Amino acid sequence: MSNDKFESQNKMVTKVWQFLDERLKFSTISYDIPKHGNNLSYCLGGITLFGFVLLFITGIYMAAFYHPEVSEANESVRLITASGLGSFIRGLHYWGGQAVLISIILHMVRVYITGSYKKPREFNWLVGIALLAITIGLLFSGTVLKWNQEALEAYMHNVEIGKMFGTLGMLLTGTTETFNLLTRMFMTHAILLPLLLIFLFMAHAYFIKQHEISPLPWHKKTPETVPFTSHLKKLTAYGLSFWVILGIFALVFPSPLGPAPIWGIEVTKPPWFFLTLYPLEDLFGVKAILYATILTFILLAAVPLIDRSKNREPRRRKLMIAGLLIALTLYIVLTLIGAFTPPRVHIGM
Numbered sequence: 001m002s003n004d005k006f007e008s009q010n011k012m013v014t015k016v017w018q019f020l021d022e023r024l025k026f027s028t029i030s031y032d033i034p035k036h037g038n039n040l041s042y043c044l045g046g047i048t049l050f051g052f053v054l055l056f057i058t059g060i061y062m063a064a065f066y067h068p069e070v071s072e073a074n075e076s077v078r079l080i081t082a083s084g085l086g087s088f089i090r091g092l093h094y095w096g097g098q099a100v101l102i103s104i105i106l107h108m109v110r111v112y113i114t115g116s117y118k119k120p121r122e123f124n125w126l127v128g129i130a131l132l133a134i135t136i137g138l139l140f141s142g143t144v145l146k147w148n149q150e151a152l153e154a155y156m157h158n159v160e161i162g163k164m165f166g167t168l169g170m171l172l173t174g175t176t177e178t179f180n181l182l183t184r185m186f187m188t189h190a191i192l193l194p195l196l197l198i199f200l201f202m203a204h205a206y207f208i209k210q211h212e213i214s215p216l217p218w219h220k221k222t223p224e225t226v227p228f229t230s231h232l233k234k235l236t237a238y239g240l241s242f243w244v245i246l247g248i249f250a251l252v253f254p255s256p257l258g259p260a261p262i263w264g265i266e267v268t269k270p271p272w273f274f275l276t277l278y279p280l281e282d283l284f285g286v287k288a289i290l291y292a293t294i295l296t297f298i299l300l301a302a303v304p305l306i307d308r309s310k311n312r313e314p315r316r317r318k319l320m321i322a323g324l325l326i327a328l329t330l331y332i333v334l335t336l337i338g339a340f341t342p343p344r345v346h347i348g349m
């Protein structure tokens with residue numbers, strides 16, 4: 001291309017950019033952020049967001065065909081899987097949900113190790129914990145929706161725990177002839193929890209923007225900066241790779257289903273992400289699920305109160321790091337015990 005032609009094209013592009021920018025204000029998002037914001041460990045929150053976008057898209061597709069009725073739910077999921085791209089889309093949703101939980105845990109571990117829950121970000125840590133609780137709620141309600149044996153048994157655990165809260169609990173979990181239990185689960189999974197998630201994520205993003213990404217704990221000098229647009233590019237690359245990996249999983253390992261459930265028997269174990277609670281339920285009964293969950297969330301919420309020193313360097317927070325290692329080991333060990341324990345009757349349905 002001749003030099004003149006190249007220059008005139010360049011001028012054209014600049015003019016178009018200026019025209020758009022004057023009206024849409026794109027350049028306002030090219031503010032500076034610390035360069036380490038582009039490290040993979042600091043992109044885990046954004047990767048999680050990409051995961052949720054995929055869950056929303058695939059969830060909307062499946063909601064168009066799902067029947068939230070006990071007599072039809074399992075068959076409707078089977079039909080979704082049998083149609084065109086249905087098996088792939090359900091696979092993306094199935095693997096995406098689990099992958100998002102893993103990326104949230106890794107994101108939390110990064111925030112914890114770099115002491116980013118400390119002043120002035122304590123409140124955003126709490127918002128993050130609420131996001132985690134909602135994600136767990138989405139995983140639970142999603143497990144019930146497919147209405148196989150595992151789903152029925154998960155639902156019966158929900159009812160048992162509801163009973164511990166008396167009338168209020170039964171209002172939330174009990175069934176009546178006029179009120180289909182799967183309609184309620186579907187509403188929770190497809191409307192209530194996603195709305196809460198969006199609302200809380202907006203709060204999370206607002207606080208991240210206000211406080212900026214925390215500086216690296218081991219750097220004393222002012223950090224180098226990069227424009228936020230470069231962070232968006234990096235995130236897009238990570239996010240799309242995340243989608244591709246999930247796509248491969250969806251193609252190679254189609255999500256399992258199993259037949260509609262048989263009432264009155266208890267023969268399955270929960271999916272891996274709830275297996276941690278299985279040995280506790282074995283030892284102490286269903287109430288252990290509730291107490292262990294409440295205790296875990298209280299401890300998580302208390303982290304900024306427990307560790308109030310200004311120090312953010314992990315080497316100078318040995319007790320906190322030891323606490324994290326103990327918690328992760330306990331989580332893995334209980335999950336492994338849960339995986340190897342044979343299925344037992346816990347609630348005697």
Ligand code: HEM
Pocket residue numbers: 041042043044045046048049104107108111116117121124125126127128129131132135201204208212213214
């Ligand atoms: C739906 C789940 C979540 C999403 C989509 C999300 C998203 C994000 C994003 C995009 C960032 C910017 C930096 C980064 O990616 O590391 C961030 C930062 C942060 N997140 Fe999350 N997050 C989620 C869950 C959590 C959880 C469970 C916690 C902790 C309990 C948490 C606590 C924080 C804190 C304290 C920051 C500020 C970190 C800093 O300034 O270094 N987030 N989050």
